[in-house]
Amino acid sequence: MKSFHTFFLSMFGAVLLLVASAQAQEAPAEPVSVALPNVMDVRVSATPERARLVIDLAGRTEFALVSLAEPNRLAIDVRAATFSVPEPSGKPSGEGMVSDYLVEQAAPDRVRTTLTLSGAAQVQQAYMLEAFEDQPARLVVDIIPATPEEFAANVARDLAASGTAAPPVAASSTPAGGSELPIATRPLVVIDPGHGGIDSGAETPGGIKEKDIVLAFALRLQELLVASGRFDVALTREDDTFLRLEERVALARTNKADIFISIHADSFQQPEIRGASVYTRDENATDVLDKVLADSENKTDIIAGFAMPQMAPEVVDILLDLMRREMRHQSFTLAQAIVHQLEPSVELRRFPVRQADFFVLQAPDVPSVLVELGFLSNADDMANLMQGDWQDRTADALARGISTYFDSITPEE
Numbered sequence: 001m002k003s004f005h006t007f008f009l010s011m012f013g014a015v016l017l018l019v020a021s022a023q024a025q026e027a028p029a030e031p032v033s034v035a036l037p038n039v040m041d042v043r044v045s046a047t048p049e050r051a052r053l054v055i056d057l058a059g060r061t062e063f064a065l066v067s068l069a070e071p072n073r074l075a076i077d078v079r080a081a082t083f084s085v086p087e088p089s090g091k092p093s094g095e096g097m098v099s100d101y102l103v104e105q106a107a108p109d110r111v112r113t114t115l116t117l118s119g120a121a122q123v124q125q126a127y128m129l130e131a132f133e134d135q136p137a138r139l140v141v142d143i144i145p146a147t148p149e150e151f152a153a154n155v156a157r158d159l160a161a162s163g164t165a166a167p168p169v170a171a172s173s174t175p176a177g178g179s180e181l182p183i184a185t186r187p188l189v190v191i192d193p194g195h196g197g198i199d200s201g202a203e204t205p206g207g208i209k210e211k212d213i214v215l216a217f218a219l220r221l222q223e224l225l226v227a228s229g230r231f232d233v234a235l236t237r238e239d240d241t242f243l244r245l246e247e248r249v250a251l252a253r254t255n256k257a258d259i260f261i262s263i264h265a266d267s268f269q270q271p272e273i274r275g276a277s278v279y280t281r282d283e284n285a286t287d288v289l290d291k292v293l294a295d296s297e298n299k300t301d302i303i304a305g306f307a308m309p310q311m312a313p314e315v316v317d318i319l320l321d322l323m324r325r326e327m328r329h330q331s332f333t334l335a336q337a338i339v340h341q342l343e344p345s346v347e348l349r350r351f352p353v354r355q356a357d358f359f360v361l362q363a364p365d366v367p368s369v370l371v372e373l374g375f376l377s378n379a380d381d382m383a384n385l386m387q388g389d390w391q392d393r394t395a396d397a398l399a400r401g402i403s404t405y406f407d408s409i410t411p412e413e
């Protein structure tokens with residue numbers, strides 16, 4: 001597999017070079033622009049257990065995180081020329097770890113957001129997302145409680161690192177309390193909680209909605225994966241908003257995600273069908289029931305009144321095909337790794353690794369799987385899905401499956 005991969009990459013590189021040189025002959029080279037982006041919006045939300053800062057930017061840029069004492073604060077610097085934030089100071093939505101925030105131009109090339117903390121806190125993860133579709137680039141910073149000792153250590157470390165004027169600006173994320181460690185690039189896992197907003201997904205007669213169950217589960221899984229210290233984890237949606245299928249795929253692709261996992265808990269007309277299963281994409285779905293399931297998922301976009309987007313241009317068809325074959329293989333490996341970990345502790349469907357034509361799994365360059373946690377149309381599954389213990393067990397098994405997948409693809413030293 002490794003040699004195929006190498007072959008594939010070099011083939012791909014060669015063709016890209018051909019395309020690039022063809023383009024270079026057509027148009028004169030444009031001067032390289034080094035303009036710094038504008039900070040467009042800042043949003044802060046807080047609970048007693050965690051807080052999140054999202055900074056919308058006109059483009060990707062570098063950032064740095066600094067802990068400050070008296071009062072306890074966390075400053076987030078982004079390399080930016082200006083800011084045009086609707087509310088440059090205020091209170092977060094929700095109450096908890098952050099009491100207020102302030103955005104200011106700290107230097108000509110630096111916009112600083114300062115969060116006043118209501119206690120000791122630390123950054124759990126921070127990552128920059130590329131702009132895609134009509135969404136701007138974003139810096140996401142997740143904050144969790146720390147001990148006073150941990151906070152004091154971070155303050156001392158950042159003070160020592162800053163030395164003179166501006167604090168160091170890192171291009172990558174700084175894990176909680178550990179910026180003295182070499183910053184390694186961690187694999188990016190994109191979790192996609194299905195449905196959202198006007199699209200509720202499956203729904204029980206009692207009013208339990210798939211969109212809520214899968215969002216809660218995705219947040220749980222994100223926490224487990226982040227806590228392992230091995231991954232950066234982005235969600236396609238973090239609240240009850242509607243996203244087109246194309247947008248979900250685009251978020252994973254533009255950020256060069258290492259894997260994409262869509263989470264669902266759908267309904268079948270046959271209430272006896274139950275158990276978890278993991279799907280990879282196949283345009284020729286293997287099973288009539290799988291086809292029905294995929295068709296109803298793909299309807300999401302039609303429900304919201306959007307047309308299905310066009311596929312990639314014909315010129316890249318051969319490349320895409322080659323890439324898809326490789327991604328299909330990796331997606332299948334990922335699905336198997338997840339099922340293997342689910343098996344001992346979670347009720348599975350017969351033949352739990354399945355293929356269906358899910359549009360959301362179409363990225364040709366990101367291994368993608370869709371996990372059906374169970375079926376809302378089955379009473380036993382529904383009881384499980386509502387139960388915290390079952391959710392924990394299942395999220396834990398999924399996280400282990402993801403880890404073993406990365407173990408299996410990491411080349412041995």
Ligand code: ZN
Binds near residue numbers: 194202210264
């Ligand atoms: Zn669904």
